[in-house]
Amino acid sequence: MDDRARYEAQLDTLIALITYMALTRWRSRSPNGLSKDLGLAEDVVTCALNGFPGLFRQSADFYPTDAGPQHSFTLHARYARRRPRGADPALNQPAGAHNTASLSDPEPTQDGTGEELDAETLRALLDYVTERARAERDTRFHTQSIRWLLAAATVAALASLAAAVIQTLQ
Template sequence: MAEPSRYDKQLDILIALITYMALTRWRSRSPNGLAKDLGLSEEAVTRTLDEFPGIFRKSANFYPTDAGPQNSYTLHARFARRRPRGVDAASQQPPNTQNLALLSDPEPTQDGTGEELDADTLRALLDFVTGRAEAERAVHLHSASQKYILLGAVAASLVSLLATIIQAVR
């Protein structure tokens, strides 16, 4: 069984991705485009997007990027706000043509103006993520303190046993 996603270890990337994806004009973005826009490593962005499927929605289609064909991602909360658009030009693009993912502004079919998350929804997402990170840290600290308590109890037992043996030998 895979280890559960660690909010506390990826909190900085989660906050950057959630904030950017909630407020940008793009309806969805590839890991390559997100990494370039945010100045993060593409590997870290892809790992975070894939490890939190409850937050990020992965498209079934592949889109051309500098790194080759990639899925695009959006926030589930933002996907729910989508309105119908025309055909997505990026997914219908023949090979070896202009890479629409490189554009600084989205094409009309990729433009999500008006679909941005409102402040309350964004705050709820950020509160959820930071709350999970805090809970994970608390569990980790509690687990570590329990180990030290157990180690102390074992040490006290050994000292007591040693004192009993010394007392019996005298």
């Protein structure tokens, strides 16, 4: 996918991810958990999470999920609001022992209640993403307009040249 069209092409997925991740009780989620919760294809979710590192923070570690070990993700804006926590034994369990990424409700160690983004911050993120998508669309439109303008100028120049040649031959 062309980098210049990333926001425009994935706008619906970005809005869903940002809104959900800003307001959910979960501190972070795996692509597998997000796709189940949002009803989106996991590959679409993974592409958006990995494609926008300025919006989404990827964990350093892998965690067990129904789809195998995966990184967990959170919004950078939400990560900055995290409260200090003690050790998280649920994250250091062997694969399959307890799958926190597939739970419908977060366990106490994954509960981010009180860390949700406020309406102003959420609005700023959504405005940023929609403005970037709009700018990409406008840039694409202007690029196409310039191509048509250059094509028309070329045709006009060729017609002028042909008229000059015909007039010279007479």
